Amino acid sequence: MVPEKKHPGRRLLAFLSGMRFSIVLLALIIAGCAAGSVIPQGNPQALTGMFGSVGAAVLTSLALDRVFTAPWFTACAVLLCLNLVLCSVLRFPAVLRRCRRLTDPKRIPRAESASFSIEGNGQRLDLKALGARKTRAWTDEEGKTWQGAASHAAGFWGSWLCHLGILLVIVGFAAGQHLSREWVVYGIPGSEQPIGDSGCTLRIDDFQVDLREDFTVRQYEASLTVKKGQESVAGKASVNHPMSAFGMDLYQDSTGWANWVDIEENGEKVKTDLICAGEYTWPEDAPQLVFLLNKFYPDFVSEGGELYSRTPLLENPRSLYSVFYQDRMLTMNVAEMNKPVQVERYAFTLYDPVQYTLIVARRDPTAWLVGLAALVLLAGLLLAFYVRPQEIWTDGQTLYARTEKAPALLEASLRTKMRRAGVLKEGEKKDD
Amino acid sequence: MTEFLAGAESGVLYGALALYFAAAALYFLFAVAKGEKMGRLGWKAAVAAFALQTLCLAARGVRAGHLPFTSQYEFALSFAWGIALCFLIFERRFEMPVLGAFVCPLCFLIIGYAAMQSREVRELMPALQSRWLAFHVSTAIVSYGAFGVAFAVALAMLFGGKLTGRRANEEKMDLLIYRAIALGFLFLTLCIVTGAIWAKRAWGTYWNWDPKETWSLITWIIYAVFLHLRLSKGFGGRKAAVFAVVGFACVIFTYIGVNTLLTGLHSYA
Numbered sequence: 001m002v003p004e005k006k007h008p009g010r011r012l013l014a015f016l017s018g019m020r021f022s023i024v025l026l027a028l029i030i031a032g033c034a035a036g037s038v039i040p041q042g043n044p045q046a047l048t049g050m051f052g053s054v055g056a057a058v059l060t061s062l063a064l065d066r067v068f069t070a071p072w073f074t075a076c077a078v079l080l081c082l083n084l085v086l087c088s089v090l091r092f093p094a095v096l097r098r099c100r101r102l103t104d105p106k107r108i109p110r111a112e113s114a115s116f117s118i119e120g121n122g123q124r125l126d127l128k129a130l131g132a133r134k135t136r137a138w139t140d141e142e143g144k145t146w147q148g149a150a151s152h153a154a155g156f157w158g159s160w161l162c163h164l165g166i167l168l169v170i171v172g173f174a175a176g177q178h179l180s181r182e183w184v185v186y187g188i189p190g191s192e193q194p195i196g197d198s199g200c201t202l203r204i205d206d207f208q209v210d211l212r213e214d215f216t217v218r219q220y221e222a223s224l225t226v227k228k229g230q231e232s233v234a235g236k237a238s239v240n241h242p243m244s245a246f247g248m249d250l251y252q253d254s255t256g257w258a259n260w261v262d263i264e265e266n267g268e269k270v271k272t273d274l275i276c277a278g279e280y281t282w283p284e285d286a287p288q289l290v291f292l293l294n295k296f297y298p299d300f301v302s303e304g305g306e307l308y309s310r311t312p313l314l315e316n317p318r319s320l321y322s323v324f325y326q327d328r329m330l331t332m333n334v335a336e337m338n339k340p341v342q343v344e345r346y347a348f349t350l351y352d353p354v355q356y357t358l359i360v361a362r363r364d365p366t367a368w369l370v371g372l373a374a375l376v377l378l379a380g381l382l383l384a385f386y387v388r389p390q391e392i393w394t395d396g397q398t399l400y401a402r403t404e405k406a407p408a409l410l411e412a413s414l415r416t417k418m419r420r421a422g423v424l425k426e427g428e429k430k431d432d
Numbered sequence: 433m434t435e436f437l438a439g440a441e442s443g444v445l446y447g448a449l450a451l452y453f454a455a456a457a458l459y460f461l462f463a464v465a466k467g468e469k470m471g472r473l474g475w476k477a478a479v480a481a482f483a484l485q486t487l488c489l490a491a492r493g494v495r496a497g498h499l500p501f502t503s504q505y506e507f508a509l510s511f512a513w514g515i516a517l518c519f520l521i522f523e524r525r526f527e528m529p530v531l532g533a534f535v536c537p538l539c540f541l542i543i544g545y546a547a548m549q550s551r552e553v554r555e556l557m558p559a560l561q562s563r564w565l566a567f568h569v570s571t572a573i574v575s576y577g578a579f580g581v582a583f584a585v586a587l588a589m590l591f592g593g594k595l596t597g598r599r600a601n602e603e604k605m606d607l608l609i610y611r612a613i614a615l616g617f618l619f620l621t622l623c624i625v626t627g628a629i630w631a632k633r634a635w636g637t638y639w640n641w642d643p644k645e646t647w648s649l650i651t652w653i654i655y656a657v658f659l660h661l662r663l664s665k666g667f668g669g670r671k672a673a674v675f676a677v678v679g680f681a682c683v684i685f686t687y688i689g690v691n692t693l694l695t696g697l698h699s700y701a
Contacts, residue, residue, distance in 0.1 A: 214555075216554075
């Protein structure tokens with residue numbers, strides 16, 4: 001008889017739902033993850049520094065400098081989802097059938113289908129004495145009476161729930177990447193700014209840094225008011241304790257120092273600005289002259305060519321600045337507070353250093369889905385590992401048992417129960 | 433009081449180190465010479481070492497004012513404690529004392545690594561001041577401990593016969609590898625989930641592709657493949673033992689390699 005050829009569509013389906021395909025995908029994902037953890041991501045400068053320009057070009061062409069958003073990585077995740085749907089989610093009817101078959105009161109198990117059997121010592125075996133809750137009885141063709149019990153059918157759902165959980169995690173995470181929004185707002189106490197295009201504004205009422213005696217930080221705490229139209233919500237945000245308002249969570253993300261700066265032209269004040277470390281300002285009528293605040297030192301110390309701050313307290317405030325004209329650096333130095341820095345007819349005077357806080361506002365409508373998926377996955381794992389669908393039956397003399405999960409453990413458990421019930425055949429040795 | 437606790441902590445640490453060494457030696461003698469008495473003494477030494485290690489962790493926790501989970505030294509101690517805990521449970525459950533010849537040296541090495549780390553007590557930075565610290569790190573400890581036991585059993589299966597001159601019960605070892613990895617995998621999943629919840633509270637996103645997170649995921653995938661093959665294809669024996677060794681190598685890289693070679697959000701130690 002000529003073997004029937006499988007339809008190409010069926011062959012493709014079998015391949016896409018197969019374990020080998022999923023292992024190949026997972027191997028690619030592992031390789032991508034390993035590469036992504038070692039190769040600088042989204043940082044061309046660091047990439048070139050580490051691998052040189054040729055190496056960086058090669059890695060960039062393979063999208064290894066942005067692995068986690070690379071098309072090939074995303075494709076692996078999509079194909080993995082397809083694999084999960086085909087090999088598990090679509091098998092829901094089959095899992096349901098297995099559950100029903102196990103607990104079907106009309107099904108008669110055969111001794112040949114048993115995973116193992118255990119001899120009794122001649123006393124009548126009663127499954128209820130071995131802990132079975134629900135038993136049933138039947139008589140075979142030879143007139144022998146049997147007793148049977150099936151339990152823990154929920155264990156069949158373990159693998160299915162695991163796959164469903166993983167699928168939902170991937171889908172939830174991917175959806176979150178597209179649907180979640182993030183805005184960054186920073187400022188000093190008293191400032192008020194819009195939170196991007198969220199429709200809300202954020203006022204920073206206060207910002208405190210709680211220092212220990214050794215000047216390490218105990219906590220950062222910002223007092224905030226979020227406004228939307230006529231409504232407002234006031235609260236506090238500190239590390240590990242975000243504030244919630246209008247569907248957003250506000251996180252105390254980081255902090256730094258800002259300086260007020262007065263710009264004078266020929267002795268006359270022309271501009272007042274507030275700049276944070278890393279920001280710059282310029283006279284309005286001379287935009288090509290740029291004053292950059294590189295770094296601020298609250299308690300400045302210069303030792304052996306090193307510049308640093310001894311403590312976070314404002315004991316000796318200094319600012320490291322640079323001046324540029326038409327993108328060329330003219331000078332770089334350290335300025336004291338309230339002492340002007342003269343550049344031609346302009347004077348830049350730094351004063352009143354103040355700490356600013358950086359607040360990150362986030363809206364993630366899919367976080368609940370990922371949380372639910374994690375619960376489904378954990379439930380699936382517990383069922384898969386620790387709930388063993390099993391069936392036991394006896395003719396009163398010999399106990400038969402069937403399970404697909406770790407039959408050795410079930411056998412050991414039943415032997416112990418039989419020993420305690422005094423029905424185990426003598427001479428049973430303990431395992432080595 | 434602080435000096436007393438520091439002294440007590442050091443004392444019990446070195447006591448535990450010595451007892452793990454003694455337990456390893458006794459278990460090895462048991463394995464080679466079939467001396468039942470050596471096996472029982474090895475068990476007692478291992479239990480005593482575990483008790484001292486527990487005291488060491490308790491002293492450290494009291495001295496630091498927080499759970500001893502936040503530095504390389506503290507986590508190494510806790511890691512070894514997790515391996516010892518899982519070993520003591522599995523050894524009793526599966527009655528396989530020969531495992532002590534492979535697990536106790538592992539505990540000795542990890543505590544030795546801990547002893548070489550800085551023992552400076554540091555106050556918790558704001559990001560670590562959370563109840564999730566206890567849940568997240570304790571699940572990691574149990575997970576890594578279970579994987580450590582699976583690794584030791586795998587070594588016993590692969591090399592035990594050559595080293596001890598007697599063939600161990602491979603079927604039992606195979607089952608033990610599976611059960612240990614299943615337990616470790618469940619707790620690793622809990623570790624990743626609690627870590628994600630904590631990350632959401634602290635940083636606003638539950639997943640940042642941070643090197644520690646990424647390598648935890650790699651470890652999770654490797655063990656997931658093992659368990660999938662085991663449950664669906666009956667994958668076992670020496671090939672499974674090799675998998676357990678590879679998986680544990682990933683665990684060690686996630687713990688030590690990431691901290692020392694790669695920087696990220698988890699760079700607290």
